Amino acid sequence: MTDVESFRAELVEFFERELPGQIGELPPATADYWGGRRPELPHPSSQRYCEVMAERGLTAPTWPREYGGGGLDKECAKIVTAELRRLGLPVPLVGFGMSMIGPTLLQFGTDEQKREHLPKIALGEIRWAQGYSEPNAGSDLASLAASARIAGDEITINGQKIWTSYADKADWMFGIFRTDTGGKKQEGITFLLLDMAQPGVEVRPIKLISGASPFCETFFTDARARTRDIIHGVGNGWTVAKALLGHERTMIGDLFGAGGRGRPATAGNLLVEVARDYIGEREPGGRIGDPVLRDRVTQFTMEERCFALTMQRSADAARAGHKPGPESSIFKIYGTELNQRRHELILALRGPQSVGWEGEGFDPRELAQTRDWLRSRGNTIEGGTSEIQLNIIAKHVLALPD
Amino acid sequence: MQLALTEDQALLARTANEFITAGEPLARLRKLRDGRDERGYALDRLARMAELGWTGISFSEADGGLGMGLAEVVLVTEAMGRGLAPEPYIPSIVLAGRAVALGGSAQHKEAWLQPAIAGQKVLALAHSRRRGRFDLTRAPVRATRVDGGFQLSGEATQVWGGHLADAYVIAARTTGDDGDRGGIALFVVPAGTPGLTAVRQHRIDSLNVAQLVLDGAVVGDDAELAAGGDGLGLLSRVIDEATVALTGEMLGGMTEALERTLGYLRERRQFGVPIGSFQALKHRAARLYIELELSRSVVMAAARAVDAQSADAAQLVSIAKAKLSDAYCLVANEAVQLHGGIGMTDEHDIGLFLKRARASEMTFGDASYHRARYAELGGY
Numbered sequence: 001m002t003d004v005e006s007f008r009a010e011l012v013e014f015f016e017r018e019l020p021g022q023i024g025e026l027p028p029a030t031a032d033y034w035g036g037r038r039p040e041l042p043h044p045s046s047q048r049y050c051e052v053m054a055e056r057g058l059t060a061p062t063w064p065r066e067y068g069g070g071g072l073d074k075e076c077a078k079i080v081t082a083e084l085r086r087l088g089l090p091v092p093l094v095g096f097g098m099s100m101i102g103p104t105l106l107q108f109g110t111d112e113q114k115r116e117h118l119p120k121i122a123l124g125e126i127r128w129a130q131g132y133s134e135p136n137a138g139s140d141l142a143s144l145a146a147s148a149r150i151a152g153d154e155i156t157i158n159g160q161k162i163w164t165s166y167a168d169k170a171d172w173m174f175g176i177f178r179t180d181t182g183g184k185k186q187e188g189i190t191f192l193l194l195d196m197a198q199p200g201v202e203v204r205p206i207k208l209i210s211g212a213s214p215f216c217e218t219f220f221t222d223a224r225a226r227t228r229d230i231i232h233g234v235g236n237g238w239t240v241a242k243a244l245l246g247h248e249r250t251m252i253g254d255l256f257g258a259g260g261r262g263r264p265a266t267a268g269n270l271l272v273e274v275a276r277d278y279i280g281e282r283e284p285g286g287r288i289g290d291p292v293l294r295d296r297v298t299q300f301t302m303e304e305r306c307f308a309l310t311m312q313r314s315a316d317a318a319r320a321g322h323k324p325g326p327e328s329s330i331f332k333i334y335g336t337e338l339n340q341r342r343h344e345l346i347l348a349l350r351g352p353q354s355v356g357w358e359g360e361g362f363d364p365r366e367l368a369q370t371r372d373w374l375r376s377r378g379n380t381i382e383g384g385t386s387e388i389q390l391n392i393i394a395k396h397v398l399a400l401p402d
Numbered sequence: 403m404q405l406a407l408t409e410d411q412a413l414l415a416r417t418a419n420e421f422i423t424a425g426e427p428l429a430r431l432r433k434l435r436d437g438r439d440e441r442g443y444a445l446d447r448l449a450r451m452a453e454l455g456w457t458g459i460s461f462s463e464a465d466g467g468l469g470m471g472l473a474e475v476v477l478v479t480e481a482m483g484r485g486l487a488p489e490p491y492i493p494s495i496v497l498a499g500r501a502v503a504l505g506g507s508a509q510h511k512e513a514w515l516q517p518a519i520a521g522q523k524v525l526a527l528a529h530s531r532r533r534g535r536f537d538l539t540r541a542p543v544r545a546t547r548v549d550g551g552f553q554l555s556g557e558a559t560q561v562w563g564g565h566l567a568d569a570y571v572i573a574a575r576t577t578g579d580d581g582d583r584g585g586i587a588l589f590v591v592p593a594g595t596p597g598l599t600a601v602r603q604h605r606i607d608s609l610n611v612a613q614l615v616l617d618g619a620v621v622g623d624d625a626e627l628a629a630g631g632d633g634l635g636l637l638s639r640v641i642d643e644a645t646v647a648l649t650g651e652m653l654g655g656m657t658e659a660l661e662r663t664l665g666y667l668r669e670r671r672q673f674g675v676p677i678g679s680f681q682a683l684k685h686r687a688a689r690l691y692i693e694l695e696l697s698r699s700v701v702m703a704a705a706r707a708v709d710a711q712s713a714d715a716a717q718l719v720s721i722a723k724a725k726l727s728d729a730y731c732l733v734a735n736e737a738v739q740l741h742g743g744i745g746m747t748d749e750h751d752i753g754l755f756l757k758r759a760r761a762s763e764m765t766f767g768d769a770s771y772h773r774a775r776y777a778e779l780g781g782y
Binding site: 391 | 405667
């Protein structure tokens with residue numbers, strides 16, 4: 001038996017025998033667990049599942065062991081993902097610690113910083129928020145104004161961040177702050193980490209048009225941080241911030257990409273079912289009654305397939321050893337737009353049943369989908385607007401002049 | 403299904419690109435057009451493509467081919483699309499040649515297929531009539547039983563590669579009416595058969611197409627391909643294959659049109675700066691790039707699905723043709739607009755892509771046709 005095969009065998013043994021023995025009923029594949037000091041439990045055993053997995057380094061399989069990871073190579077890490085999926089088990093821990101600040105610390109952090117923060121991320125002890133945008137620094141992020149004044153080992157922070165996802169549930173924040181107001185605006189920015197459980201930090205959720213509040217405003221009034229939590233040095237924060245945005249775009253692309261976690265593979269058929277349900281058909285099992293909507297369903301289904309194939313082509317190229325091509329830059333734009341178009345099309349298919357807000361006369365699926373449509377309007381704004389992404393393609397892929 | 407090129411495929415793509423782009427391909431096309439060249443393409447170029455092995459790609463080794471498939475064919479046609487090469491590779495090889503390979507007797511293959519693969523004879527396939535749009539059940543010719551064979555009458559239009567071709571595969575209705583799936587047969591009819599006349603037609607894209615008039619031409623029973631079998635099935639199959647080949651060509655054309663446009667945006671100066679620095683134009687260019695990437699993926703997937711005879715191959719063919727029709731026309735329209743005044747002149751080459759894009763859209767079904775077909779295949 002090769003090393004890889006025996007690794008898989010051991011892993012399966014652990015998943016199938018030890019794991020249920022230690023925690024009983026396992027959470028379903030859809031149960032996302034975000035961890036943190038005040039964890040929300042999508043399933044009664046979510047936290048215990050995360051802890052047991054973390055003990056074996058399986059929350060962050062590729063991170064080094066000394067930082068709480070599994071120390072696995074890519075091949076073994078892929079086996080972990082594949083076996084989880086095969087057995088219908090959830091990824092043990094999700095969140096911005098795993099997907100954004102973790103990889104960024106591995107890239108830019110000192111050994112001391114990695115030792116302090118990475119194990120707490122991998123164990124699910126600390127949940128992170130992202131402090132980037134400000135009311136006057138959205139697409140023009142580098143013009144941010146929230147200030148960090150350094151005196152000795154102490155940093156004093158004042159100002160405001162906005163669109164901080166789930167800040168009301170987070171324990172620590174990674175963010176960018178202005179340490180110098182002279183010179184080029186990118187050069188006076190410092191990337192640092194701070195504990196949010198302190199009097200100088202106030203978080204207010206923002207209610208969106210969907211009625212949900214996934215984003216917050218975060219206010220800093222003489223909030224404190226430590227200089228040892230500055231990443232990559234004072235004034236070098238812009239480099240770190242951009243690298244982290246790369247990790248973020250990858251995450252969003254995965255989320256919206258067809259075949260990704262956010263999308264059932266049979267989305268096309270689902271649209272046909274909705275169409276049949278609300279419009280009727282010429283004869284049972286026959287054509288959708290409205291030829292224009294039938295054509296729109298087809299048009300959308302085709303575009304979705306073309307996008308899924310492009311994601312696959314990118315993955316196949318990566319597996320063949322090619323560096324991720326420029327085609328990956330289109331995933332954020334097109335994936336989010338497809339999600340919006342999909343929701344718009346379902347509204348069209350449901351007709352008047354698509355504009356209910358709450359209460360009688362609308363079934364729960366209709367109400368949920370309407371909220372999802374409203375939420376989807378933000379997809380092309382958050383994580384870098386589509387317009388900014390188009391700028392990136394024009395500059396870095398098409399070599400058009402500034 | 404792997405959506406990546408093997409080393410051999412990458413080499414083929416490079417060789418094809420070198421062959422096509424050597425020697426000013428668009429100047430050659432203009433010369434053929436402006437000189438009113440009767441043939442509209444160069445026989446010796448077709449023969450050269452045969453020498454390079456490209457005409458044999460999709461045929462079995464028993465038939466004198468290389469035993470490869472559309473995944474390779476689209477690399478050749480993509481290169482041809484970049485240079486708007488007018489040689490009848492798709493009609494003679496991928497369309498009529500494959501019909502003979504799949505439905506023909508040993509005699510058919512010896513008389514027509516082998517010389518076509520060798521680049522010595524040109525074949526064409528007649529399947530459409532005026533006002534038939536893309537419905538294959540609306541055959542252009544009626545075949546009436548006579549002693550020992552059939553008598554063919556009717557008029558086929560826009561037969562690709564059909565002027566000065568050596569033989570024709572003709573879709574004819576033997577029984578029934580428009581809309582019936584049965585009653586369609588394919589006949590191999592040599593040029594020069596009494597009662598058969600080919601007249602050169604002129605389209606916006608200057609390609610060789612012909613109107614084929616059949617006035618009581620008589621063919622023997624042995625002229626029928628897949629005799630007694632499903633003629634429409636055979637016709638649909640080779641048209642699907644040729645459609646994939648055509649989407650490859652369209653991909654090449656849109657790639658070239660976009661690259662030329664990007665070059666213009668970088669060089670052309672107005673208001674003291676390159677016009678490519680204007681955000682309104684940058685965003686339009688980036689949108690076209692997205693369309694191009696999606697197009698490339700679906701062409702590769704459709705070719706591989708047909709090669710593997712996947713259950714969803716026909717659906718993928720329809721997605722590919724619908725996508726490439728819309729995307730190539732969009733890129734070509736935008737290319738002319740972004741070139742400004744010079745873009746609408748005959749002197750500038752970008753307009754040649756606009757014309758080819760439209761003609762390609764109207765070959766083997768446009769986007770509306772393929773969306774309707776996709777829905778039918780999906781049972782909704």
